[in-house]
Amino acid sequence: xxxxxxxxxxxxxxxxxxxxxxxxxxxxxxxxxxxxxxxxxxxxxxxxxxxxxxxxxxxxxxxxxxxxxxxxxxxxxxxxxxxxxxxxxxxxxxxxxxxxxxxxxxxxxxxxxxxxxxxxxxxxxxxxxxxxxxxxxxxxxxxxxxxxxxxxxxxxxxxxxxxxxxxxxxxxxxxxxxxxxxxxxxxxxxxxxxxxxxxxxxxxxxxxxxxxxxxxxxxxxxxxxxxxxxxxxxxxxxxxxxxxxxxxxxxxxxxxxxxxxxxxxxxxxxxxxxxxxxxxxxxxxxxxxxxxxxxxxxxxxxxxxxxxxxxxxxxxxxxxxxxxxxxxxxxxxxxxxxxxxxxxxxxxxxxxxxxxxxxxxxxxxxxxxxxxxxxxxxxxxxxxxxxxxxxxxxxxxxxxxxxxxxxxxxxxxxxxxxxxxxxxxxxxxxxxxxxxxxxxxxxxxxxxxxxxxxxxx
Amino acid sequence: xxxxxxxxxxxxxxxxxxxxxxxxxxxxxxxxxxxxxxxxxxxxxxxxxxxxxxxxxxxxxxxxxxxxxxxxxxxxxxxxxxxxxxxxxxxxxxxxxxxxxxxxxxxxxxxxxxxxxxxxxxxxxxxxxxxxxxxxxxxxxxxxxxxxxxxxxxxxxxxxxxxxxxxxxxxxxxxxxxxxxxxxxxxxxxxxxxxxxxxxxxxxxxxxxxxxxxxxxxxxxxxxxxxxxxxxxxxxxxxxxxxxxxxxxxxxxxxxxxxxxxxxxxxxxxxxxxxxxxxxxxxxxxxxxxxxxxxxxxxxxxxxxxxxxxxxxxxxxxxxxxxxxxxxxxxxxxxxxxxxxxxxxxxxxxxxxxxxxxxxxxxxxxxxxxxxxxxxxxxxxxxxxxxxxxxxxxxxxxxxxxxxxxxxxxxxxxxxxxxxxxxxxxxxxxxxxxxxxxxxxxxxxxxxxxxxxxxxx
Numbered sequence: 001x002x003x004x005x006x007x008x009x010x011x012x013x014x015x016x017x018x019x020x021x022x023x024x025x026x027x028x029x030x031x032x033x034x035x036x037x038x039x040x041x042x043x044x045x046x047x048x049x050x051x052x053x054x055x056x057x058x059x060x061x062x063x064x065x066x067x068x069x070x071x072x073x074x075x076x077x078x079x080x081x082x083x084x085x086x087x088x089x090x091x092x093x094x095x096x097x098x099x100x101x102x103x104x105x106x107x108x109x110x111x112x113x114x115x116x117x118x119x120x121x122x123x124x125x126x127x128x129x130x131x132x133x134x135x136x137x138x139x140x141x142x143x144x145x146x147x148x149x150x151x152x153x154x155x156x157x158x159x160x161x162x163x164x165x166x167x168x169x170x171x172x173x174x175x176x177x178x179x180x181x182x183x184x185x186x187x188x189x190x191x192x193x194x195x196x197x198x199x200x201x202x203x204x205x206x207x208x209x210x211x212x213x214x215x216x217x218x219x220x221x222x223x224x225x226x227x228x229x230x231x232x233x234x235x236x237x238x239x240x241x242x243x244x245x246x247x248x249x250x251x252x253x254x255x256x257x258x259x260x261x262x263x264x265x266x267x268x269x270x271x272x273x274x275x276x277x278x279x280x281x282x283x284x285x286x287x288x289x290x291x292x293x294x295x296x297x298x299x300x301x302x303x304x305x306x307x308x309x310x311x312x313x314x315x316x317x318x319x320x321x322x323x324x325x326x327x328x329x330x331x332x333x334x335x336x337x338x339x340x341x342x343x344x345x346x347x348x349x350x351x352x353x354x355x356x357x358x359x360x361x362x363x364x365x366x367x368x369x370x371x372x373x374x375x376x377x378x379x380x381x382x383x384x385x386x387x388x389x390x391x392x393x394x395x396x397x398x399x400x401x402x403x404x405x406x407x408x409x410x411x412x413x414x415x416x417x418x419x420x421x422x423x424x425x426x427x428x429x430x431x432x433x434x435x436x437x438x439x440x441x442x443x444x445x446x447x448x449x450x451x452x453x454x455x456x457x
Numbered sequence: 458x459x460x461x462x463x464x465x466x467x468x469x470x471x472x473x474x475x476x477x478x479x480x481x482x483x484x485x486x487x488x489x490x491x492x493x494x495x496x497x498x499x500x501x502x503x504x505x506x507x508x509x510x511x512x513x514x515x516x517x518x519x520x521x522x523x524x525x526x527x528x529x530x531x532x533x534x535x536x537x538x539x540x541x542x543x544x545x546x547x548x549x550x551x552x553x554x555x556x557x558x559x560x561x562x563x564x565x566x567x568x569x570x571x572x573x574x575x576x577x578x579x580x581x582x583x584x585x586x587x588x589x590x591x592x593x594x595x596x597x598x599x600x601x602x603x604x605x606x607x608x609x610x611x612x613x614x615x616x617x618x619x620x621x622x623x624x625x626x627x628x629x630x631x632x633x634x635x636x637x638x639x640x641x642x643x644x645x646x647x648x649x650x651x652x653x654x655x656x657x658x659x660x661x662x663x664x665x666x667x668x669x670x671x672x673x674x675x676x677x678x679x680x681x682x683x684x685x686x687x688x689x690x691x692x693x694x695x696x697x698x699x700x701x702x703x704x705x706x707x708x709x710x711x712x713x714x715x716x717x718x719x720x721x722x723x724x725x726x727x728x729x730x731x732x733x734x735x736x737x738x739x740x741x742x743x744x745x746x747x748x749x750x751x752x753x754x755x756x757x758x759x760x761x762x763x764x765x766x767x768x769x770x771x772x773x774x775x776x777x778x779x780x781x782x783x784x785x786x787x788x789x790x791x792x793x794x795x796x797x798x799x800x801x802x803x804x805x806x807x808x809x810x811x812x813x814x815x816x817x818x819x820x821x822x823x824x825x826x827x828x829x830x831x832x833x834x835x836x837x838x839x840x841x842x843x844x845x846x847x848x849x850x851x852x853x854x855x856x857x858x859x860x861x862x863x864x865x866x867x868x869x870x871x872x873x874x875x876x877x878x879x880x881x882x883x884x885x886x887x888x889x890x891x892x893x894x895x896x897x898x899x900x901x902x903x904x905x906x907x908x909x910x911x912x913x914x
Contacts, residue, residue, distance in 0.1 A: 030769035091771055097668075155769060182673065196672060200770045209734030211554075211885035214757045215653060215855025216639065218785045219749035220729075220738045225758035225780075226693060233690030236683060272677075277666030281677045282810050292676035300671045301682035302773050303764035308781060312487035312612060313657045313818040314548055315783055315856075316759050316884050323682075324765060326772055328675045353739050361770040398672025399772075427773050428668040 003137040004446050011129065012439060016112070018048065019125045019438075020105040022087075023114040029065055029088035029155045038065040038151045041087050045124075045149060046070070052132035054147065062159035065151030069170075072135070073144045078453050079374070080144035082173035082412065084402060085124035085180060086153030089116035090427045097429035110435050117433035119426035123179035123419050124149055126438060130445035142453025146173055150402075153180075156200070156362025157402050164409040175375035175413055176406045177448070179441065181396050182420035184265065186434075189387045189444075191379055192416035194294070194395040195403055197329035197366035199339040200302075202359040203228065203346055204322045211307075212317040222353035224321035225306045231349040232323060235299055240284035242299045242327070244345045247338065252331045254295050262290050265392060275423060294395035298328040324361075328397065335363030364401025367414070375415045378452035383417065386444025417441075417448065460594045461903050465586065469896060473569070475505065476582045476895075477562040479544075480571040486522055486545035486612045495522040495608045498544050502581075502606060503527070509589035511604065519616035522608030526627075529592070530601045535910050536831070537601035539630035539869065541859060542581035542637060543610030546573035547884045554886035567892050574890035576883035580636035580876050581606055583895060587902035599910025603630055607859075610637075613657070613819025614859050621866040632832040632870055633863045634905070636898065638853050639877035641722065643891075646844045646901075648836050649873035651751070651852040652860055654786035654823035656796040657759075659816040660685065660803055661779045668764075669774040679810035681778035682763045688806040689780060692756055697741035699756045699784070701802045704795065709788045711752050719747050722849060732880060751852035755785040781818070785854065792820030821858025824871070832872045835909035840874065843901025874898075874905065 008015075027041035028034040042059045045068050049057045054070035065088060073080070092102035092115045100106040105114035112122070134141050148171065152158050164171065184190040205224040212221060237243055254262075267290055273280050283292040292298075306321030308314035327342065329335055343358040350356045370376075371393060383391045396416065403414045419441035425431045465472075484498040485491040499516045502525050506514045511527035522545060530537070549559035549572045557563040562571035569579070591598050605628065609615050621628065641647035662681040669678060694700055711719075724747055730737050740749040749755075763778030765771035784799065786792055800815040807813045827833075828850060840848040853873065860871045876898035882888045 213884040218755040220740045229686040230690035233687035283677045298675040303766040305766035307760035309760040309762035427670040
């Protein structure tokens, strides 16, 4: 490994410049007008995989954005890793809140600022660089590796399930490795063992069939913004409990032992609120902040629009109003069941004077991963070497719906090796990757393949 | 009058073409980038007033948009009319819902479609044409006339109060005449005797100091969209009553006689809802639709915005959320008192985890006008001649804050001669003026000046 690590030390500039090129491609999967950028981004990644020596590199078309695959299977008797990541990114809106162009990466301080820098291009790239070092220095990898880097993670991985179903054999492996989450804290690396799931909904109401003058019609017609506010306002009660009927039926309660282990983590409660400009945290009664973030379900309005929202005043009763609402779900909630319960609840709350449309934007299952898998042990050793500090085991509040898919379709457990930071602003303006962790992440990944290679298949 | 009426018959094409030119100027007072269009529109109107023979025509600058004034005072011993109107218009957004360009007037069927066609350029223009006919045919007017046509009616007439205060003498008159409202029904002309007032507010909330990933942070931070929905949802109760403390304290209850008179109006309840695509009307319990529209106060959310509202999904907890809220007020509610009660209520409902800003966009007092003024009688006779049908006396749901100003500052009563129609879409896409009423309005206005001229000053 000495030669691998010293190769990586010599390659830092090239690793960074390559990542910057990757980030310059605005691969925003939710916007149809970026379709060609997604293809370009997939080809860019495939070219790099060919260059470092991966085999069977392919850009696989789907009915949405393509999936990039590659493998290296020259280590018979050794385990096989399926490395998953995504090259698509969240929209950058609102653009005016970015301090620099989201698609022109800039270093300020120790951070690299760009949309996708942490989520997930930077964390994909560090694995590519680790694999490159093994292949360049030793002409081989310590384990077998299959790669699957998709372009639709930010739009609920719409075509991945079908792809996995129809490529079960080509994707055979012992474990899935994903780097798409955040470390517990700035100097505290971590390995994640649970993720929340999600159901993302949109509610559209129509009252009158056209916008109306609020003086001429006000008082005798339904106002869809008033109605929508009232409906959404009822969905979380005074104790922070969600009122969707049956919402908590399948929630796996936290055990005494796990609560104690979460309570033992060095969580900076004051810093958490302070960094967000808040007087304190808030949420469901009877739970700690970490429990609320990781092990309890939520209902958040992600967007709401209706009527006149420009400068000044306009006395209008809007015809339509809409809200995007997502629920983070925990083991063992069933996202499809929750999505339908939400829709039923919306329809039951709506008065007969408004027309209701409920759109299902996508779901992802919550997951819990076993902690005694050899790949988890290897990840622990690798991160300890890469960071010079032992990682802690944590849950994650975010959703990676594909983890559930890998479990269900391929029967594979997942190890979450996290290199992002809690304030990386993955889905917000000024997303950044803390560069020291980018380089430690490369070393950790290189060590992971080495350590995991010590196990027989 | 025969010569005046036959002059007007010969001038219909010219009257319509002149109005179209007036409508082509996009005098949107709320948008700063239309500032020069407002000036151009004021000059256009002033040029027309000079052309028809009005005197002392002036475009008076204000700190906002200019006020156009003119007079003709050659009828000593006769009463003086102060004709008020406005040349500014509402914003045309959302543009995509217009079937034709809002600032390129088009005739479809019997209607002229354009922003401002009814509110209020069309109704100003018909008075100009009536005055032109008297001046051209008889070289004089039957009464003294002062005109005051402002450019800020749609932005709460911000500079009018100061103008009235400093020009009391130049504006001396017996009555104010305003054509800026709608007829009771398609074939039923009317004279308005009461207007609702208004308080227009904006609420801005800030939770976290930046947009956050709803997976990473959801459950432990305040979501300003959830909070704003809950606050707004509480403001109207299940009986359609507004919950702002003290809101109804000063409301003048409807008397038995007035309720009977309103109930006697031939109101088409089914048609009202049907035209709006609604299964029925709605509103405050215990009141008829006309009472809800004219004599009861309201609270409507006019606009709401926060988070991600584009295509697809984005899992964001927004930092900020805003809503525009207006309350229509009835005699004897004090709009300033209500505006402050609203602000206090908003602050009392907001949890300590969000920052609250409340913006006061403007207020207008509700008014009740006496029905035994000679100008009211003259208006009744004039409309009977112009339409061939007696007008009914009605209230109006909309607000014309200036009516209260004329009463308070100049001590003048107001007569509301309405030529718009209930579905003219004054503040909505596809605003239109029903052309038969444009021409009947011109005749009615010509008759009004004649009939009112029969009274001694």
